[in-house]
Amino acid sequence: MSALVKRRGAAVQKRAASEKRTEYLAFLLAGDTYAVRISAVGEILRPPPITEVPRAPSPIIGVVSVRGRLVTVMDLRRRFALNEAPIDGKSRVLLVDIGGDEQVGLLVDEVLSVYRLAESEIEPASVLGGEQPAYLAGVGRPREQKELVLVLLDLRAAIAS
């Protein structure tokens, strides 16, 4: 246990020392703004024809072909139990790596822009109050857009359904 305390101490010191910025890609889901680390996103596509897979778990809306590869597509709105809406011209599919050479596509309403958040601009998920689901990794408040609240997602937790 003492090793853990030592590690945390070192981490806190590190944070104060540097203003390391991480890039997050922000997108809209049922009216709210979410974001994921852009390093996790391989590609952003206009939704190709999606083939439904019967009896697949609910968040999965089907499979698509991307340059000959099969990619499973998940609807994050279903995953987070948000209001659904039909796919329109602004919808996009984010391709994210899930290891083992595989990708999963995440359907979002609209892709906004990239924010470079410093560590000091990120608050823990508990700031949203009470118990938060595992897929919420934190809240981003970019200094240049004071009213904007970016709900930061933990992709791995979001995809594991």
Add this chain to the structure above:
Amino acid sequence: MARRVLVVEDSASTRAFVRAVLEGETFAQRLGGAEVTEAKSGFEAMRMLPRGPYDLIITDINMGDINGLELIAFVRKNEHHKSTPLVIISTQSTERDVERGMALGANKFVAKPFAAEQLVEACAEVLEAHHG
């Protein structure tokens, strides 16, 4: 959150290469970065163990004195490292030794020569399996 990794390898340049991979971009993005502790021999590794616990151990097999197999057996008997993800880096000519290593409790092996991505992938796999 950086992973504490113990690298056990008697070749200095292989150690340097593994360190470069662990401290590199891909590992950082995938797994949050690494805090690397190097050991030149089985004995040194045993000296380093109490300074853990480590999140991941990477070891070779053919080393002088205490060989990698003995180290794996020793690590698995250690209270704090009974189930720590352990990756063997080794060359093909000791196929049977690798199988022994797996039987003794290693989680994965990467054959030398390996590309950086392969090592990162292997580490990711065992780390994710450990927490998943």
Add this chain to the structure above:
Amino acid sequence: MAEQGGGKGESDRAREEFLSEAQELIDGLGRDVLALDELSKVGRSDPELINDVFRAVHTLKGLSGLFGASMMSGLSHELEEVLDDLRLGRIELSQRVLDVVFRAVELYGMLLGVERGNGMDLSSDIEALLVSLGEVSHRGRAGGASPVAQYELDPGLLGVLTEYEEHRLRTNIQNGMSLYKLRVAFPLATIDSALDELKANARPHGEIITYLPTGGGSDADAIELEILIASKESVDTLRSALSGHQLAIEEVPRRPASPGARTSLPPMARLSVPAAPSFGPEAGTQLVADVARVPIASLAPPPDRDLTLRSVTQTVRVDIRKLDHLMNVVGELAIVRTELMAVVDRLRNRAEMRPLMQELLRLHRSFERHLEQMQGGILEVRMVPLGQVFEKLARVVRQLSREHDKQVNLVITGAETELDKLIVEELSDPLMHMIRNALDHGIESRDERLRAGKPPVGTIALNAFQKGNQVLLEVEDDGRGMDPKQIADVALRRGILTPDEARDLSVRDALSLIFRPGFTTREEATDLSGRGVGMDVVKTNIGKLGGVVEVSSDLGIGTKVTITLPITLAIISVLFVEVAGRTYAMPLTSVEEAIVYDQTATRTFEGREVMTVRGATLPICSLSRLFGHTTSSPPPHGFVVVTSVGNRRVGFIVDSLIGQQDIVIKALGRTLRGTRGFAGATELGDQRVALVLDASALVEEAFAEKERAA
């Protein structure tokens, strides 16, 4: 070229270290080989020196591979094999061998110069050396029973010996040395120097085989070691030689010799290998030790040891992702070909275009021919021999027979039979499980076998052969066989069968019960990786590969489990059908026929919907309803695709038949792996995708549906 993460600075530093370490190794090599030469002139040798040379080359091989020095890496590869032969006693240190090794060291130096940028062309020198290396290396085997078994050595110690250490142990025993165990504790901080001292004192008296940390020791800063040493001196001589250190020394006793005595190193499984060229050693060669040394090629068949070095270097290791990519490209070309045909059709109607159209048609046909050839060629490249998996299994048998103390003879035929690489990879778990079953439950103990009038050594046969466009894999044992009554009892207890069903059970159905989920509990069935595996999982996994598993058994005589697989996963023939506006593909191997859906000929029978076809009753099932596309009854028109898997037939109702085609099947991702009923998917062109149905899963589901259909 390995990616050097962490920025350019660090990778430059790593390369510098590589160059200097390589130089050091090569210098050391030069010195050692000179020393060996001197020794050989007076007719002596030094195994430690040979091992040092081997290790140096081994390290160079790894290093050069990591840092992209491919010529050095390739040379090291071949040189290492010769040195391995040397240190494991397969070849002698003759003058010829020394000459070759000298030359190799010389070339190493030159190669390092190339790495530093001096631009020399060494390819012809290297080729010549490679030929020499091939000529001096050994193709053959070392035989002999293991003398290690004669000593009371702790299995815990034996288990952590590397192959080389094991060899040294054997050699020392064969040379008449005694074995001693030293137990000594060192403070961790000074262990290196203390150990060096111990080694120096011990060296004149014998050879240290290995050091094993015991995990004991009086405090956390000290380490206790058990050291195994071989020596021809007496224990007292050794004790006084090492008196400067605080240690306990005792001799490792020999086991009491008696015929058939039980040793803590149980009798090894013996592997007899047929004279197929892929294994090299002649038929009748026993000893799993040989199997362990046969190199496993990941894609090409294990090189025939009698082939010349040239043929061996003509094989190529391929990343299967590259093959997948090529398959995709072929798929795209197939779409182009179709579109080309459409253009030809449009030109057909224009009289003035006729000559042009004919030429285009001719070109199209040529294109099609070549495309087929390419497709066939890529598929062939994906094919790998089952020998890969079989070798792993042989090792498993050896390990398990030790654990269970049962003598087993493993006979393998058909190792050269080839299957798509993806299939072969998916087979190792199911096969391992089946072999484990055969060893756990099938083969009886030696005594039991003798009492039953069987030979004391059990036999497990692993057979593979091709039959048409399928491959059959059999795991057969001459053990106690399966008792249908016992199986039925277990099924009853587990709630898989009702008492009524149990009564009317045929022998064949009783045996198939082992494939039902829930038959084996999680606690009982663990395969070697510790995951719970029952025969139901084996069946599902084989089903996903498009194959089936069947079992037959005779009580008291033996059991045979047969896996039938399509040869290639990558391209299959399918029937495209339309269901509720969606397109699905049904693999043709499972399709008996497709007939018109005649609603007047259907009725409900024992809770199932059935249709009378040529006098026979065929259970039918609406795919639209099964997939949840509609909840109402099927429309009065449509087609029935009669699908059969094993001895079960189901007619699936679809809206229309689109056509037959050969398609490239792709696996669905991890996230969809649990979804029943789909074996994969295929591209239809212009980015559309059709799901490929898993016939056996669907047929089973349709049968289970019988209660719901009412």
